[in-house]
Amino acid sequence: MRSMFFGGTGLVETSVHFDDAADNSTPLHPQLEASEVDQDPFVGTSQAGESSRQRSPTPSAAVQKGQKRVRVRGGKAAVPKRIVADYDSDDGRIITLKQQGYSDEYVAQRLMDEGRVRYVPKTVGSRWLRLRKALQEAEDEKLDDELSDWHVGEDDELESVEKVVDERYKLEVQKVYERKWREVAAVLAEKLRKRKYTAKACKERFEAVKAGNALKAIELDSDQEGRKLLREERIAANKARRAEQAAEAQRLEDEKQRKQEARQAEHHEKEKERAQKIKERQSVKKMEAEIKEARKREKERGRLAKQAKIAQAKAEEEWKKELRKAEVELYRTLTGKRMQPPPLNAPTAGNRKSKRTAKKSAVYQDEDDTEEDEFGGSSNDEDEEYGYGEESEDEVSAQEENDEQIPAAAKTTQPTKAVAPAIKATVTKETLLNARSIMSDAELNALLFERGLPRRSTDESHPEVVARLAEADEAATTVELTKLLSKYFDKGKGSKKAKVRRLQEHNAYNSEAGLDGVRSTDPDFQQSYHGYIGDDEDVMEGVDA
DNA sequence: CCTTCTACCGTGCCTTTTGC
């Protein structure tokens, strides 16, 4: 907008104008002027709140001859001054600063700071507006004088520009005309002292009169009946038109409402979908939480089972100690001699175990005491693991010193079955798939002990031990199987075969591997179980699971 | 010379525009 400020003729040169401020240096009150200039030149706005009129002692005198001004603190007082195109340096300053985009307030302050006139911001704005108008008029005059010759192509340019601008003005012109006819109707009503005709009626009548096709004044028309009919027709037509307009408006309203309802329905549907999705997500989360909880419970169960197993192993160890004591006591009671300890140089656990098992049999056959020295020898790892360690033997030795009576309880804890020497069992595909295949050597040894079976010999493989246990299962009576199952809270129902299978599974599932989820039927396990792969030779080389 | 009238200026209040 400001680029069009002087009708597009560019910025105004402000320096060449006559500076009446300089010329106003002769003050009305020279002494005051001199003192202010010397002591406090152009400084201070302590009277900023006062109006310029109040500050000006004699405005009329100040502007007499057009150039006199009263110098006040912070510049000259504002006094009426004509707006002319041939402006002075104060106005030139205003123009310059405003063209640079400064606010009225800033310009007013700058004028004061520079010791010029003390205008309030509003006056700066007002002068700026009026100066622009005056300068544009001067510029227009100059253009009309100097640049009235049109050049080639400018007519076409003018026509197209006129079209564009005219388009913008059409609506404005229409509005102005409507206002005009409203005013005509109002003034006419004032003149007739009664409001009889609308703006529209005034306009139509005026145009009809001009065109010469207006109806006669009603009083002068002889066809009163025809006029009446005409009026009724007009009323009916207008009524019909209004009804049509109302119908159209109603139709639009209905359409609008229908669209609104459709939008609402769509929105509702989306909300529904969103709610469904949220519900699904919550359901999945709930399920995941349940799975997590189940896993946690399973883990806890495993931990408890492991603890129970350890407790069982400890109990077995205690039981073995008691058994050993009972054996020693019984031997002494029957033979009057001390029982021979196992040989010191027993090569392997398996060997020793089998020998000891044999010895256990010998116990009942009144064995002599030639092996007594061997019994107190060092034990191997396996012995320690299953309660045959030094400690238990020391305990036995300690007991020897005050062994006067055989505890009746000790006798009852002896195995009811005679322990036979280990005879290797045949490994078959069926025994290889036996649930107990997953059990460790130590666990199998414990099981052998628990079942009162001969200990594992050095050359007896893992699958062979499993097969031997399976044979023992088959050999057991159903009553015995039921008793064994009761340890696992199994009521011992079903056929003997079912009982055997369940016993094997209980043993396996409560082993370390079983608690970790390993099963003899797992392909991974079967691949790693050497006894399973290959022919009979391989089977004989079964290793720890 | 005094009074009246008119044009114009400075300013205040309110509205509109602009920039963020």
Add this chain to the structure above:
DNA sequence: GCAAAAGGCACGGTAGAAGG
């Protein structure tokens, strides 16, 4: 939508011309 700036308008006041 809001605040600041600018614009529009009206009013009070003054200078100066005109008339009595």
